[in-house]
Amino acid sequence: MIQHPTAIIDPKxxxxxxxxxxxYAVIRENVFIGSxxxxxxxxxxxxYVTIGPDCxxxxxASIGAIPxxxxxxxxxxxxxxxxxxxxxxxxxxxxGTGFGGGLTEVGEENFLMAYxxxxxxxxxxxxxxxxxxxxLAGHITIGDYATVGGLVxxxxxxxxxxxxxxxxxxxVVKDIPPYVIAAxxxxxxxxxxxxxxxxxxxxxxxxxxxxxxxRIIFRIGITLNEAxxxxxxxxxxxxxxxxxINFIKSSERGITR
Numbered sequence: 284m285i286q287h288p289t290a291i292i293d294p295k296x297x298x299x300x301x302x303x304x305x306x307y308a309v310i311r312e313n314v315f316i317g318s319x320x321x322x323x324x325x326x327x328x329x330x331y332v333t334i335g336p337d338c339x340x341x342x343x344a345s346i347g348a349i350p351x352x353x354x355x356x357x358x359x360x361x362x363x364x365x366x367x368x369x370x371x372x373x374x375x376x377x378x379g380t381g382f383g384g385g386l387t388e389v390g391e392e393n394f395l396m397a398y399x400x401x402x403x404x405x406x407x408x409x410x411x412x413x414x415x416x417x418x419l420a421g422h423i424t425i426g427d428y429a430t431v432g433g434l435v436x437x438x439x440x441x442x443x444x445x446x447x448x449x450x451x452x453x454x455v456v457k458d459i460p461p462y463v464i465a466a467x468x469x470x471x472x473x474x475x476x477x478x479x480x481x482x483x484x485x486x487x488x489x490x491x492x493x494x495x496x497x498r499i500i501f502r503i504g505i506t507l508n509e510a511x512x513x514x515x516x517x518x519x520x521x522x523x524x525x526x527x528i529n530f531i532k533s534s535e536r537g538i539t540r
Contacts, residue, residue: 335366350377350403365391372397379404448476458534
């Protein structure tokens with residue numbers, strides 16, 4: 284372990300041999316940090332946090348503080364961060380709650396820019412980008428490869444689908460399906476995230492099928508049930524189309540329209 288002499292590391296913390304800990308960082312008990320991870324100066328890692336290998340936690344980040352919930356009554360709850368995630372300055376990630384599953388989870392290879400806040404019991408997929416000051420309330424789920432713009436605020440229990448793009452300064456109060464762009468206060472759908480999907484290597488066939496499914500669901504003015512039936516009958520059932528429809532069918536908060 285490469286530890287600056289001013290860093291404070293509890294003896295009950297477990298850090299792999301090549302973890303680097305910067306000046307004045309504080310790492311509490313019951314913390315586990317994987318190989319190759321760098322903890323920046325003045326960062327604070329509270330109890331019951333597991334950080335995977337090859338992460339970079341920048342200066343002044345705060346990970347594992349107790350949740351900002353008036354119902355939280357203490358107890359052992361956790362934060363888990365996957366391999367290769369980058370967590371920039373002043374990011375805050377809070378522990379889960381007993382009533383919410385007990386775990387706040389950030390997957391692999393995520394990029395959380397400065398001042399991002401992830402509240403209790405959120406579940407973040409892999410390769411997610413959250414821009415500066417993006418803010419998640421409790422119990423939010425964000426799918427793989429999603430992008431959340433700067434100054435975005437997302438209401439508790441909302442779900443953001445895979446490959447979705449949420450434009451900056453949006454207020455999100457309902458679920459956002461996968462593969463789409465949403466923006467505004469309150470957020471509304473702006474179409475398919477075509478540029479992002481092309482960058483991720485989606486085929487022309489996939490893009491065409493998703494565009495057709497999107498048009499049937501959101502553009503032609505029939506009921507949601509009728510639209511879902513038409514997508515099943517008229518659109519090739521590629522995995523992305525199935526994901527798109529299943530997300531909509533499973534929504535409990537309602538879908539952003």
